[in-house]
Each structure stands twice: as structure tokens, then as C-alpha cells.
Amino acid sequence: MKKIYVLDTNVLLQDPRALFAFEENDVLVPAIVLQELDTKKKYMNEIGRNAREVARILDQLRGLKPLHQGVPLENGGQLRVELNHLSYEKMKETLPEATSDNRLLALTLNLEEERKEAGRDEQVILVSKDALVRIKAEALGLKAEDFLSDRVLVDDDLYKGYTVAYVEPALLECFYQDKNIPVTDLPGSPLYPFSFVILKNELQPSISGLGRVDESGEMLRPITHDRESVWGVKPRNVQQKMAINILLDPRLSLVTLTGKAGTGKTLLSMAAGLLQTEDLKLYKKLLISRPVVPMGKDIGYLPGEKDEKLRPWMQPIFDNLEFLFNANKPGEVENILPGLGSIQVEALTYIRGRSLPGQLIIVDEAQNLTKHEVKTILTRVGDRTKIVLMGDTEQIDHPYLDAYNNGLAYAVERFKDQALSGHVSLQKGERSTLAQLAADLL
Template sequence: MKQNDKKLFVLDTNVLLHEPLAIYSFKEHDVIVPMTVLEELDTIKDRKRDVSRDARVAIRALEDILGGSITPEQIVSGVPLPVRPGRTDASGTLSIFPDHQLEFDSHSLPDDNNDNRIINSAYYLQQQYQPRQVVLVTKDINMRLKAKGAGIERVEDYRTDQLIDDIRFLAKGFYEVEGDFWQHVDDVTSERQGRHTVHQVPREHFGNEPFYINQYLIDQDTEFCGRISAKSESSIDIVDRGRDRLENYEAWGVKPKNVYQGMALDALLDPDIELVILTGPAGCGKTLLAMAAALELVVERKRYDKVIVTRNTPEIAESIGFLPGTEEEKMAPWLAAITDTLEVLHKNDVNPTGSVNYIMEKANIQFKSINFMRGRSIQNSVVILDECQNLTASQIKTLITRMGEGSKLICSGNLAQIDSTYLTAVTSGLTYIVERFKDFEGSANVYLNGVVRSRLAEFAEEHL
């Protein structure tokens, strides 16, 4: 590739906070980090938040490349990126741009904040390196608008970890056939496998639909419901579940109120599925089903030893150290949805409060902070990760990699209720794992369509 064909990517601070190793994501093109970005990373690295860890990782990644015997002249002109496992296509250079030494002209933005300095740097580089294409990369929407207004020709969002462009295309975990399922199928081979009937159906009947392992199939007119157990280029194997059977499942006294809850409960109670992802609007039953299935599996079926419930604590009060008591007592305010669910499950008991306390002890229910999950290995447990739409992909990866032998992870969340200022529905860790795990034979994903909490909640979800 000729030098003029290689682009110059100028990175904003938020790109390195979002993905600390983003410098390896631009293939054969060159990467420039303005000095102002280093100064911002330096102020962030000591904060008592998760973002400070990302800042430190980014700083160490830069030091690994630019440290040692590298001269100041080489740092400014560009140092070749080293070969890194999994990033072998990164063959450009990395350089630090000394923007604090520049004197900008009257056409530049006021030099009164860091965003403006980075924009001015990108504009200066655009003028210096013509005809090479200079691209400013930032996740700040307002900064992208300002940069375009300041005359920078190419401004982009950092999207390498964004698997879909529109949340409407997110896998829902089921495929709904119009009309009668059997009217679409004229060539099927069925056989009995243990307690289940398996249908082998040609894929040509469903067009170009990209089916996934453990994806459910339902229709509109009949009681058909199946789950894909295997697939090939020409056919798919469907385990016949039967809508009646799904809607009559029961876990800890809870029965599904619709076929979507039935599919969720089918996946939750299946010991061969180690990861269940439940998405859907507020009031669709995600937490209730997860908790009921966990109690059923631990107390009644004795397949697991305990239930661990965790979620992130919002950044506005991320540290739980200011609350009194033990770790579990500190986590109680954040996990009130779980205790509310336990009260609902036992509201008809003679002594509901005593029943809840007894079950928490019997099922060995533990409330844990996600901040302390790193380094653990969780064995023979049902782990419920609630409200995970507020987690990044790396945070969810941290928890998933904690799962040891004989453990089941249940992730639930609503992409319409993201509280983090750094995430959107398409960049949420919940979206990321739905897309990454949709074809993994040990996972299932179900979008719980429909609000069952109350007609008030249903109206609010549809009209507010």
C-alpha cells in the first residue's frame, strides 16, 4: 500500500476508555494520539471508578509500544505497532502528537478545553498531511458535530465492537412463521429421540433466514413450537416442544402467561443450556422467571448448590463502601427487585416474611457486587446477572469467564432502560453477548414479548 493510501486516525480519549487496546483496531493505517489525550488519561486513571481501570490499561498499552529505547523523534514520527495475538492485521504506526506546542490560527476553535484542542490538532494534521486522509475518531456526538463544523473532512464513531447498526435487527431468540407451520413444510423427516420428537426440515422452506442453535420456532395458527437442535446448509433439526407443554411448565409455583415466557422457562430449566439471556420491556417477567427457575433448580431439583445474584451499581454511586453492613447488606438496595420477586413468590404463604428468610437460607441465595467478581471461579451455582444492559462487553466478559463447571448464568436486561452515559442500545454489553452467543449450543436467548406486570405498566410501555 502506498503511503498516501494509508489513513491517519486521530483518537479521542473516550475511544481509549471504551476500548483500551483500540490502537490495534485500524489494520494497516497509522494512529495518532494527541498529547491532550494522554493528559486526560492521566487525570482519569486515579478516579475510583471502573473507567480508571480502562485508563490505566490504555496507558500501559501505549507504554509497551513507546517505552524503552524509543527516542522522542521516533515517538513523534511514528513507531511500528508490534505483532499481538489476535491482532495480527495491525501493521501501521503509533505516534504521539505534541499539540501543546502548536500555535493555532484565527480559524481554529478557542483553545479553552480539551475537546477543542483535539479538534484543532486533527485540523492541523489534515492540513499538513494532504492528500492523505485524516480521520478524527470519537464517541462524543457533540464533538463530532463540532469537528465537522470546524472543517475536518472525516469524523467517525468508534464502532469495531458494534455488531449491529440497528437494535431492531437484534436476534430475538425465536422465529415466528406466518400462518400454519406445517403448511410451509412438505418434506419432513421425523423420528423419536428419547422423550422428544425431532423433525428434520429443509431450509429452503424458510428462505434465507439465518437459523441458530437453540432458536425457537413458533407459528400463528397452530400449537406448534420447536427448538433448533442442529443445522446444516440444507436442513435444520427441530425438537418438537409443543405450545401446550411450554405454557404448562411450572417452576416454584410460577406458570408462563404466554408462549414467550414458556420458551424462556424451557431454556431456564434445561441443564444443558449454561447461558440464558432474557431481554424485553419492563414488566415482561424477566426477573420473576429467572428467580423462580433458580429456586426450582437449587431447592427442588438439587442440580445446583446455591444462587448468586449480582448486578452493577450505577456510576452515580458506584462504590458500595458508604452503605453500612456486610457486602450482601450493602447490595440489598440495588437488588430490591430480587427481594420483591421473592415476596411475590411467597405472598400466599401463612408467614411470607418467614418463608422468604427460610428460602434465602435454604437456596443459599447470596447477593454479590460485580466489582468483586474478578478472579473468582464460581462452581455449581445459578448466577443471575440482573440489569446487565448497563454493562460494557468487557464487564460482561469478566463475569462470564468466572463461570466454572456445573454453573448456569442467567443474564436479563431491558435495552430501553440504559442508565450509563457511555452506552447506547447497540453498544451495550447485553446486545454484544446476544449477538456473540446466538449460535453457541450451550446458550439460549429469548425476547419476552409483551408486558404482563399490569395493564398500567403495559400502557406505559407502549405509549410513553
């Protein structure tokens, strides 16, 4: 059955290529959506960029045929800009306020009634990222769907970077004696290069071993612990041991860390970064950054120079630096950093156009980045540079992202089988008992 998909503005602001994501079916862009895109095009952020990208795509298609008549797409469908449903008469009694969302619902309702009157065998579907729009559409008897094509994950099964394998005692003993065992001897699904395996004795699970798959993906070798602590930070659980292992591995150009609040992502990354930059001199600079996305209501424009404006956004980074430098007095970290010279704290706003060779880059709160922004960051990486992306995919403040389509999950899934990247999902909170309970219960 042929379908007509009516797109909401938020779908195109999330993914401008959504215009081509509906196979051989027809795609309809309402006039009210064009008006909303027009109000967003001047934004100097990802939303503005996507609004301008949609405009460019529509302008290119306009060269083939007038958009209001319908332009054929390569996938067999047709794209049409709908201009003939500006009347709001049928919706006045149900939803008297003619908001943009309600006008979109009115248009979809008009299309559905036209279809019924003409007896056409097709389905009109409203596509929106806004759950309330979908709920109102269903109440009006319309079919509505979320836009799922941008999802990295189909379900909650984000790659963890490690697996648990219950093995025979003889295999575990062989692992300790020979210092390696073939991956093919392990039960379960295929393992990726540099992924971790927790081996447990199937008869006595308390007896275990920790190994990591080698670069070829063929052998499992024990993890060697060269350091009991990194800049005074000791790993408190097995996932933190894994994280330190990949953070200190010079063969890995990309490290991704996920986990709930308080699992130690930021502290471990910064401790490993300081060790490799200040002590081992493997990198000439440590660049620490995070996206400027507020939680809750924005505080508006901030006074002062750039560093003063950034300070509220970067305060979590300075909190960790105070711990690592054992700074107890106010302003002590600010006095230490200029003396080091190799540590730079900066917002991601200024990264486009830069080339970053020989640096260790730490990006905190990466779950608030879009897929395009993650691509922009990773394509800035120069020779001999290592980048760490970390965040909690359950704490997203970006209005158009969720646990399934954010940039951090995108990077984890796309790079999980690559031999230059490593990933660990941290599970246990170590900040405090209360923080762990809050992460679990709330």
C-alpha cells in the same frame, strides 16, 4: 487515500485495542488525551482498567521507538503521540473556553491546516464517541466519525432466539404426528441449535405450533410443557414459554434473555432458579447479582455494612423475591433468606478471582456490562454451573455503552450458534398496561 485518525479519550476508555483498529492508516494520540487518561487510571472500575491498559500498550510501543516520532504498527500504519499543538490561539474566537474537548478540536484543526498548506493528499479524521464533539468538529469544517469497530451489531438486528415460519398444512400435521421434522424442510435462514420456531399454517395462521431445534441443529421437535407454573409463575405468552423452557434445560450452561421493562425476565429467571435450587436440588446455591451502575445522578457513598450498602442497588431483586415468597410484611424476605441458606444476593464487584462450581447464577441488568466484564463473569463459571444473563439493551446507564456494543449483546451474538447456550428475546410486557405502553411509546 491515506488517513490520519485523531483519537478522543472516550474511544480508548471504551476499547484500549482501538489503537490497532485503523488498518494501514496513521493513529494519533494527542497529549490532552494522555492527560485525561492519567486522571482516570486510579479508578477501580472498568474505566480505570482501560486507562491503565492503554498506558501499558503505549509503554510497550515506546520500547520500539520514541512515540512522538511515530511507531510502526503491524497493520502497516503508524502510531504517534502528538505533543506540538498546545496553542489555542486559532480557537479563541469560536470556542473561547479551553476545555479538553475544545483543545482536541484545536489540535485536529491545526493538523488539517498544516495538511492543506503542505499540499499533502491525506485525510484528517477525528474519532470520538461523544456526539457533541463530532457536531462541533463538523461545524469547524472537520471530518469526524464515531468509533464503530467495537460494535457487536451493525444494525438493530439482534438475534431473537426464535423465528416464525409459515408452512404448508401437511408439514404442520406431520410435525404434530411424528413429533419432529427436518430443519431443512423449513423456509428461511439457517437455524441454530436450541433456537425456537413458531410454525404457522400458511392458509390459516391461527393454527400454529411451537418447536425447538435439537442439539445437532438438524431436527425440530415440539416443546413439552412438564409444568404449568414455576414457583407460582405461569407463562403468559409464547416468549415466556420459551424462556422457561431454556431456563429449566440442564443441558444449557448459558441462558441470555433480552426484552423491554416488564416482560418478565427477572421474575421468570428467579422462579426457575428457586425451583432448581430449593426443590430439585440441581444446584447447591442460587447467586443473584447485578452491576452497580446508577440511573441518573449517583447518590454517593452509603453508610453501613456491605449488605446495607448493597440494598438500594439490589432492591429490584428483593421486590421479585417478595412476590415469589408471597411476603407481605416489611423485612419478611430478610427473615426468610437466612433460613434457606442457598440464596445469595451480591454485587458483581466481588466476582473477580472467584470460582463458582455447582451454582445457578443470575445476572440482572447485564446490558450495563462491558464486553470485558462479561468475559470476566463467564470465565468464573465452574463445573455444573448455569448462568443467566438478562437485560434491556434499550435501557443502558453506562456512559460508554450503547445498544450495539454492550456486554449482553456481545454474549448473545457470540454464543448464538453454540449448543450449550439458549436465548430468547421477550416481546410483550406483562407488568401492567401502563408499563407496556410506556415501553412502546417512550
